[in-house]
């Protein structure tokens with residue numbers, strides 16, 4: 187606070203003071219040697235850090251401690267009462283309603299869309315084949331977003347609105363969110379509302395709401411009408427968009443789900459789907475590029491599963507066990523959520539320790555993912571950590587990339603399927619090279635975990651003999 191934040195009539199936070207690349211290291215190294223749970227003060231807030239799998243299991247499975255921490259409230263201007271931010275009975279009912287959108291049967295139907303976007307993705311990458319290294323993340327952001335949009339909205343490509351600007355707004359909103367989380371004085375609405383960030387957040391909220399409301403305004407009545415009248419077999423044979431399913435739910439569950447809820451859920455699915463999958467695929471490309479022997483094994487498995495085929499369907503996806511081990515190993519080292527946070531509303535008994543009410547509990551996924559007690563080679567890329575034998579010997583809550591319990595990710599199977607189709611298609615087309623191994627990658631954290639120097643890889647066209 188030593189710097190002057192006063193800028194005429196508004197308070198502001200200079201961009202450069204929020205860049206603390208070593209934050210993840212600082213946090214992890216200051217707590218990893220202490221037993222679990224351990225106490226930490228962040229500004230005026232007492233945070234209890236938990237990193238023992240048995241204790242993580244107790245917390246994640248308990249409905250008493252399922253309330254997301256107060257910092258998640260800062261997401262509400264953007265995500266409203268979507269699944270990520272909602273709590274209590276609303277969360278429970280809506281999660282049950284939305285779960286069928288991510289059922290195996292639906293995912294099977296999404297595979298064609300995933301494959302179409304994977305094909306378009308490799309064609310965009312082809313310009314880099316044989317060339318110098320480039321950062322793959324920018325291409326992945328677009329692909330992850332476009333494939334989700336295709337599934338969320340009917341005829342996504344035919345909208346007049348410029349939804350392609352959405353990823354930019356989502357990223358900017360996350361940046362503001364992270365700034366707000368890091369600087370505890372911005373936790374108070376009174377202070378935050380005097381910053382230029384608040385003005386920008388309001389602007390982003392207005393634009394995104396306008397875009398999504400425009401889609402809903404034109405599509406809801408149209409969809410309602412079509413659902414009422416559409417008894418033709420064509421509807422039965424095509425996979426309905428998520429929006430159509432949600433609108434159908436509004437019709438069937440008027441008391442449970444409103445049109446505003448639909449908007450909030452659509453915003454939430456757009457925002458949660460983008461960064462998560464793209465960064466995991468980018469990290470996996472780096473790992474496979476850095477460890478060519480492992481890449482060869484993945485390609486061998488792909489060839490055995492597909493034969494001469496160049497596209498993947500659900501039955502191929504389920505055969506790609508080694509690729510899945512590689513994705514899991516990537517998510518162990520680079521979990522999208524290195525920590526997640528809950529608030530206690532009453533005293534909570536954790537083994538012999540009482541966690542008092544009104545404190546924040548930080549669940550240290552990143553720490554347990556690299557704890558030598560559970561991992562043979564904690565700081566190496568070693569997919570054998572996920573062989574059936576190794577997995578059966580380990581505590582199931584030592585690996586939590588999608589979290590677990592009532593608030594676990596709704597899209598675990600969906601994400602594995604999309605990521606396998608995308609990575610499979612990339613590897614059938616290109617050989618990957620990366621000059622950074624695990625020990626060379628310096629990490630930073632914002633809303634997620636990232637390499638400080640981006641995701642640089644080189645690609646070459648793959649020629650099969």
Ligand code: HEM
Pocket residue numbers: 269270271281334454455458459460462463466517522523526527586587588589592593594595596597600601
């Ligand atoms: C590699 C891909 C992904 C990973 C690693 C991942 C990870 C996670 C994690 C750790 C959480 C728990 C967060 C917390 O409790 O604070 C979560 C929640 C959630 N994720 Fe994902 N996610 C991924 C992809 C997706 C996708 C593609 C979607 C949507 C299409 C999605 C939608 C959600 C939603 C709605 C929640 C909130 C669930 C609830 O609170 O009940 N995620 N995800």
